[in-house]
Amino acid sequence: MSENLTKDVKVVDNTQWKERHQFVLSANGNIICQRYFKVNGFNPHTLHSVELYETIRDIVGLIKGDLASKSRVYTAVTMNKRSKLTGFYKGEELSLDDAILAYGDNYEGEIELSNGVVLNKTYIDYEVAEEEIDNTPFIFKFSYLFDDKVVYEEIWDGSVYPKYVRNSVDLSNSNASYKYTDPMRMSFSQQITKHLTEGRIDLIYTIIKMLCGALSNDVDENGDAYEKDYSTEMEYGDKVYHCTSYPREYIKGWANAVRHKTLKYKRWAEWDFPQSKLDYINNHM
Secondary structure, three states: OOOOOOOOOOOOOHHHHOOOEEEEEEEOOEEEEEEEEOOOOEOHHHHHOHHHHHHHHHHHHHHHHHHHHHHHHHHHHHOOOEEEEEOOOOOOOOOHHHHHHHHOOOOOEEEEOOOOOEEEEEEEEOOOOOOOOOOOOOEEEEEEEEOOEEEEEEEEEOOOOOHHHHOOOOOOOOOOOOOOOOHHHOOHHHHHHHHHHOOOOOHHHHHHHHHHHHHEOEEOOOOOEEOOOOOOEEEEOOEEEEOOOOOHHHHHHHHHHHHHHHHHHHHHHHOOOOHHHHHHHHHHO
16 A cells, blocks of 8 residues: 655745854945854944944955955966067076076077077967956945844945956955866966965955954953953044944934923923813814
8 A cells, every 4th residue: 555655845944044243245236255154252332343443444455455466466467478488597697688688578589698508488479358448337345244234334446456357256265266177278267267366365264353353352361251442433633423323413313302392291291281271282282
């Protein structure tokens, strides 16, 4: 006797596995990198601190520096120039005239140096097509969120970087795309990626470490946590700015307005008005 087997499809809600802290790097609204992370010894007071603000600025500076460095490498690799195939010199230090002959790209063919070494310099000439001018805005945005609410974010212009660099941002600087590929069989994209990422650190780990340091309490020599002193205000000239999205002045103004109105109601309640007078106040005031 066969039994009818039914398959129950269960939908697992994985939102409960999300950590409260996250950072997001996006370009024109498209997420490039998003990471959730846990902060041990989290101090809620740090969310509105100058220290967190300065940490966010340092992180953005770190990302900008990485993109600028990759832009220089990309420009150097793809610029229109001759590539030497043979005739590399390895040996003792050369005089100025021999160095010009050995290392300069204006001389090719068989060249004999003063020390008797003969170099056969051959080159390959190639041209790289110039990038098309694209006036479409390209905006990078880095955001730090707590409980899915933006605490700090910063935007900057990404059109200053070469198109290949800004369209292939990888904060991890991973070598997965070319690690197991024969160098002689690498595609152009793999070769460029190798030049851009080789020897660079994982920025994702660095960013999380910097944020955890700014958001957590300190630990003393005995391993006990204690709350750090945080600054919540910044002074520029004669004006004080608070590191918070809380509309302090707006709420303060409403509180004063409500306070005055409440005091008026309180005075009326203390007076012994006849019902007809109270009805008149309710209808006309």
